[in-house]
Amino acid sequence: MRVLIIGSGGREHALCWSLSGSSLVTGLYCAPGNGGIADIATCLAIDPMDFPAVLAAVREHEIEFVVVGPEAPLSKGIVDFLEGKGVPTFGPTQAAAQLESSKAFAKDFCDRYNIPTAAWQACQSIEQAREAIARFGSPVVVKADGLAAGKGVTVAESEAEAVAAAQALFGGAMGSAGRTVVVEEFLTGEEASFFAICDGETALPLAGAQDHKRVGDRDTGPNTGGMGAYSPAPILTPGIQSAVMERIVRPVISGMAAEGRPFKGILYCGLMLDGDVPRLIEFNTRFGDPEAQVILARLMSDLMPALVAARDGALRNMDLRWYPExxxxxxxxxxxxxxxxxxxxxxxxxxxxxxxxxxxxxxxxxxxxxxxxxxxxxxxxxxxxxxxxxxxxxxxxxxxxxxxxxxxxxxxxxxxxxxxxxxxxxxxx
The missing domain is CATH 3.90.600.10 (Phosphoribosylglycinamide synthetase, C-terminal domain)
Incomplete structure (x- = not known):
């Protein structure tokens, strides 16, 4: 099978590395790739947001399966576009990817299906944001509604800091992602990352991980896209993982299917853990970066059959094995x-x-x-x-x-x- 990976980051390098060892993969391509990916895959100088160019490359190189890594093309509907042209593609549709592309949608979805998360309010103006910030008190969390590459979140220690963060978002600091601002209750506890691969009806848990978002040691400084990760995460005990599947992942799968936007792809649940009740911080609709690097490094099974099964709706009888390291x-x-x-x-x-x-x-x-x-x-x-x-x-x-x-x-x-x-x-x- 000739496979194309969409993206250029560490996540995509990890995906290429994992799939390069698959007995099913006879040709491996990456668009656009990077200096390291070029050692194991043919890199194609294509903008992932240029869907016609991606399709032309698929035709030229006789690609049989596409795996989409980053959130931006998913949010713009690359899966819908390629599938509509008859190209088997792994990842959620644009409608399903809204779990990540709109925090307000995700929070409202959680409310509809009783998924435990922080109290919140979507704000369309700085006046609404001020009112929400005052009501929640400090510390408080201020988020851009849209995609912001992991940089659209401020954990504000004071009301003044929170208002300044909201003003920056409404002022265009994160472009169109900040047209709507979500203000959230501050949750206490410890963060962890939980991943599942989904086929629209079935969700198969992957290895858990713990990310480090802040730029400085001991979690200081501004948020980043991720400064490191490890797997397994001791805090994600078997009991906690079962609770995440029961209270978050399965309600997502059934709820998205009921709303006519079945979720196929990787579901990431960013969690706050305090005791036995996991609460959702946010969803991503693809592998995390750098969590993908540590999860895929521990995967003993061939990843390719799982990706195909997820796209085809055939995960029910699938199982994955992991190295204990x-x-x-x-x-x-x-x-x-x-x-x-x-x-x-x-x-x-x-x-x-x-x-x-x-x-x-x-x-x-x-x-x-x-x-x-x-x-x-x-x-x-x-x-x-x-x-x-x-x-x-x-x-x-x-x-x-x-x-x-x-x-x-x-x-x-x-x-x-x-x-x-x-x-x-x-x-x-």
Missing amino acids: TALCVVMAAKGYPGRYRSGEPIRNLADVERMDDVLVFHAGTAIARDRQLVSSGGRVLGITALGANIREAQARAYEAVDRVDWPGGFCRRDIGWRAVQRTRPPRR
């Missing part, structure tokens, strides 16, 4: 991220890193310069991923690999996995 990913980002940063800076010594045992280097924002030198081309640039017998071993191996990368223009958090390490700290004698 812990996987941990440290994101190396360009200095200045998530604000302004420089691109085009040389990155050296990756060959040495890639020779390390149980270490994978996933490229998120790299390109090949004219002199064939690998250079940075984005904010989040590399996902250094390591496997270990436990969280401590995976963490130590990942940071050993990070320290071998020769990239003066990069930085990373130095505490990825800290919550899991705390949980496994040996007792004092």
